[in-house]
Amino acid sequence: MTDPDFSTAPLDVVVIGAGVAGMYAMHRLREQGLRVHGFEAGSGVGGTWYFNRYPGARCDVESFDYSYSFSEELQQEWDWSEKYAAQPEILSYLDHVADRFDLRSGFTFDTRVQSAQFDEASSTWRVRTDGGHDVTSRFVVCATGSLSTANVPNIAGRETFGGEVFHTGFWPHEGVDFTGKRVGVIGTGSSGIQSVPLIAEQAEHLFVFQRSANYSVPAGNTPLDDKRRAEIKADYAERRALSKRSGGGSPFVSDPRSALEVSEAERNAAYEERWKLGGVLFAKTFADQTSNIDANATAAAFAEAKIRSVVEDQAIADLLIPNDHPIGTKRIVTDTDYYQSYNRDNVSLVDLKSAPIEAIDEAGIKTADAHYELDALVFATGFDAMTGALDRIEIRGRSGETLRENWHAGPRTYLGLGVHGFPNLFIVTGPGSPSVLSNMILAAEQHVDWIADAIEHLDSNGIDTIEPSAEAVDTWLEECSRRASATLFPSANSWYMGANIPGKPRIFMPFIGGFGVYSDICADVAAAGYRGFELN
Ligand code: N01
Numbered sequence: 001m002t003d004p005d006f007s008t009a010p011l012d013v014v015v016i017g018a019g020v021a022g023m024y025a026m027h028r029l030r031e032q033g034l035r036v037h038g039f040e041a042g043s044g045v046g047g048t049w050y051f052n053r054y055p056g057a058r059c060d061v062e063s064f065d066y067s068y069s070f071s072e073e074l075q076q077e078w079d080w081s082e083k084y085a086a087q088p089e090i091l092s093y094l095d096h097v098a099d100r101f102d103l104r105s106g107f108t109f110d111t112r113v114q115s116a117q118f119d120e121a122s123s124t125w126r127v128r129t130d131g132g133h134d135v136t137s138r139f140v141v142c143a144t145g146s147l148s149t150a151n152v153p154n155i156a157g158r159e160t161f162g163g164e165v166f167h168t169g170f171w172p173h174e175g176v177d178f179t180g181k182r183v184g185v186i187g188t189g190s191s192g193i194q195s196v197p198l199i200a201e202q203a204e205h206l207f208v209f210q211r212s213a214n215y216s217v218p219a220g221n222t223p224l225d226d227k228r229r230a231e232i233k234a235d236y237a238e239r240r241a242l243s244k245r246s247g248g249g250s251p252f253v254s255d256p257r258s259a260l261e262v263s264e265a266e267r268n269a270a271y272e273e274r275w276k277l278g279g280v281l282f283a284k285t286f287a288d289q290t291s292n293i294d295a296n297a298t299a300a301a302f303a304e305a306k307i308r309s310v311v312e313d314q315a316i317a318d319l320l321i322p323n324d325h326p327i328g329t330k331r332i333v334t335d336t337d338y339y340q341s342y343n344r345d346n347v348s349l350v351d352l353k354s355a356p357i358e359a360i361d362e363a364g365i366k367t368a369d370a371h372y373e374l375d376a377l378v379f380a381t382g383f384d385a386m387t388g389a390l391d392r393i394e395i396r397g398r399s400g401e402t403l404r405e406n407w408h409a410g411p412r413t414y415l416g417l418g419v420h421g422f423p424n425l426f427i428v429t430g431p432g433s434p435s436v437l438s439n440m441i442l443a444a445e446q447h448v449d450w451i452a453d454a455i456e457h458l459d460s461n462g463i464d465t466i467e468p469s470a471e472a473v474d475t476w477l478e479e480c481s482r483r484a485s486a487t488l489f490p491s492a493n494s495w496y497m498g499a500n501i502p503g504k505p506r507i508f509m510p511f512i513g514g515f516g517v518y519s520d521i522c523a524d525v526a527a528a529g530y531r532g533f534e535l536n
Helices: 020-031 072-077 087-100 190-202 226-234 236-245 264-277 279-284 293-310 314-320 440-460 470-485 515-527
Strands: 011-016 036-039 113-119 124-129 134-142 164-167 182-186 205-210 216-218 333-335 347-351 357-361 364-367 371-373 376-379 394-396 425-427 466-468 533-535
Touching: 011 020, 011 113, 020 036, 020 087, 020 134, 020 440, 072 236, 134 440, 182 190, 182 364, 182 371, 190 205, 190 333, 190 376, 205 364, 216 279, 226 236, 236 440, 236 515, 264 279, 264 293, 279 293, 293 314, 314 347, 425 440, 440 515, 466 470
Parallel strands: 011 036, 011 134, 113 394, 134 425, 164 376, 182 205, 182 376, 205 347, 216 333
Antiparallel strands: 113 124, 124 134, 357 364, 364 371, 466 533
């Protein structure tokens, strides 16, 4: 596809990224009559679902909820085959959406934005790419994703490994056949835990290198039949309304009581019900589960018993039971047969807490007490979350300051949407918004709608720029920090806290007050004439 002629006049909007947020931004902003163009590093749409093709990749939000709500026809016509959709089905869905709304024509693919610089005299952004584009635009919408910049730990000798090397977040499109191979997986977050059972089915031997154990709840995935699909579709409006008012963007609410005020029998019955429902919702069985350590301990004990009941060797179960964070304060993983994998003869758990990795060499991994010979190595080591993708673009604001400099002590936004000193730059599901704590598709829609309305407001009032005031950013940071401090989340060494990246400032990045609450705040800000933003 050839690019449009960028030289005739400034674009209205450059969209960075063609994942779920960038795709909707392209649709919504075009519908508003704006001249929009997007750049995407991948060769196709889908973002996370384009890149994360590792075996077992599956969404942990139910498929009917993890889908666009903006088009009633779209949500009625698409048929999900499973309760929790796997990556190939989600990518087909996103490809379908791109075709149906002609979104691909708005993007240049295989192209990474390298820099964006604001010019105060013309109130425009100059955006340059690694494909040689040099484009002027009134607005920039960063739909760059929260988990899109791979973290590959700098382990001594990493480059010397003689076998195949993969990162779960950038999996080969043609798939990988591990048959007959000795495979090492480093990392036991969602990506590692989801891929282990499938790699174990193929590999001659699988070594799972675990630094910290994580809590995982079985997905309880089931096929969806016509009857179930019809039931959900008949009630879609109500389901969406509940999701949009909820804390996490799906139609499930916690029991408002404390886990400690009900009897043990009632509490365990509630946990059992959530456990069967599957996935991360277990963390929200009772309202105080992630704010009261004693309430949390009851959920942790329940999960521990579940792990022990599956894993045959209790010494291995001991290692698989987390002991360094309250349950739910790192994202609970949604798995299929993860713990069962450790009952296989060809799977070994390598405990890095007792014997850390010392080096990678040509033949494999050397820990403090052994050497593991490997044919293939899988880094399931996560991402430089929430700030990584923005950090690698040279974004320069009004005074020439870079976003990187502005965020040197941690990300500073107002509502996660805008940054002081960076007029007309919008971030979708950025730090300071519910983002990764919510259903990312509904969160992206809410943000993009807000951004589109803001641009409409500017255009209909002859206003050139919108930029959060310094005070609004300070106040919002305090608000986010106050809300996070009232929970157990800051006590975990999670990627929410930036703790997985050496040297990254330690700050709880998402807004934890809930998706519904947050949406109301954004609506209220707009209704009050964009309170906290300077309009010029
Ligand atoms: O990454 P992670 P992820 N040596 O950061 C380990 C979403 N997601 O890709 O905990 C040894 O969670 C690290 O150990 P530790 C979801 O939101 C969703 O799995 O730092 N180990 C950890 O075990 C998720 O939370 C789905 O001690 C090292 C692992 O690598 C987020 O993406 C599926 C190491 C990284 O875990 C990220 O998940 C997949 C080192 N030097 C992802 N460095 C769904 O289900 C890191 N580790 C929708």
